[in-house]
Amino acid sequence: xxxxxxxxxxxxxxxxxxxxxxxxxxxxxxxxxxxxxxxxxxxxxxxxxxxxxxxxxxxxxxxxxxxxxxxxxxxxxxxxxxxxxxxxxxxxxxxxxxxxxxxxxxxxxxxxxxxxxxxxxxxxxxxxxxxxxxxxxxxxxxxxxxxxxxxxxxxx
Numbered sequence: 001x002x003x004x005x006x007x008x009x010x011x012x013x014x015x016x017x018x019x020x021x022x023x024x025x026x027x028x029x030x031x032x033x034x035x036x037x038x039x040x041x042x043x044x045x046x047x048x049x050x051x052x053x054x055x056x057x058x059x060x061x062x063x064x065x066x067x068x069x070x071x072x073x074x075x076x077x078x079x080x081x082x083x084x085x086x087x088x089x090x091x092x093x094x095x096x097x098x099x100x101x102x103x104x105x106x107x108x109x110x111x112x113x114x115x116x117x118x119x120x121x122x123x124x125x126x127x128x129x130x131x132x133x134x135x136x137x138x139x140x141x142x143x144x145x146x147x148x149x150x151x152x153x154x155x156x
Contacts, residue, residue: 003059005095007102010043010054010066017063018043018054021085029122030147039083043068052079053110055102057086057095064090067099069106069115074141077153078112084126096126100133108156115156118148 010018019040026032039046047054050071057065067084074080081103086095107115117135119126127150135152143151 005064005090005093005098006058007055007098008058010048010056012044014054014056014063014066015043017056018066018083021063021066021087022083024088025085029120033145033147035144039068047083053103053106054083055099055106057090057099059090059093059095065095065099067096067103069103069110072116074116077114077116079107079110079115081107081115081117081154096129097133100129104133104154104156112156114153116151116153118143118145119150119152120147121149 022036022040023032026036043054047068047070052071053069055067056063065084065086068082070080070082072078072080081100084096084099086099104115116138117130119130121127130152133154135154138151138153141151
């Protein structure tokens with residue numbers, strides 16, 4: 001029998017997991033950038049206190065995935081889907097999809113009309129997931145991340 005992941009709101013007991021799960025994928029493909037360090041070391045101040053939200057996926061009570069919803073300063077967007085990381089040992093179980101759906105529903109519940117995300121073209125499984133969820137590519141805005149070469153939006 002396959003265990004179903006549980007998606008719960010972040011609490012401070014998951015601070016180290018939030019950082020570790022994101023560092024795992026970032027350092028696999030890229031390098032940690034200044035904005036990564038700031039947000040991952042200070043999720044309460046950088047994300048939650050600014051009106052954002054973080055979801056944690058638990059499998060057998062162990063954190064195996066995280067995703068954040070950041071309040072956006074970008075014109076025309078309410079929030080950014082960001083900092084999604086799923087443990088290598090839990091990949092292929094649909095956890096990223098569950099987290100993304102949860103974050104999208106949270107954005108809707110907060111009255112969001114449009115959200116965006118930034119990614120990189122080497123992250124093909126992630127791009128495919130975002131497309132399946134209805135995100136479409138957009139061009140334009142600058143990014144605080146050097147690795148960001150794709151931006152996508154979702155009208156809610």
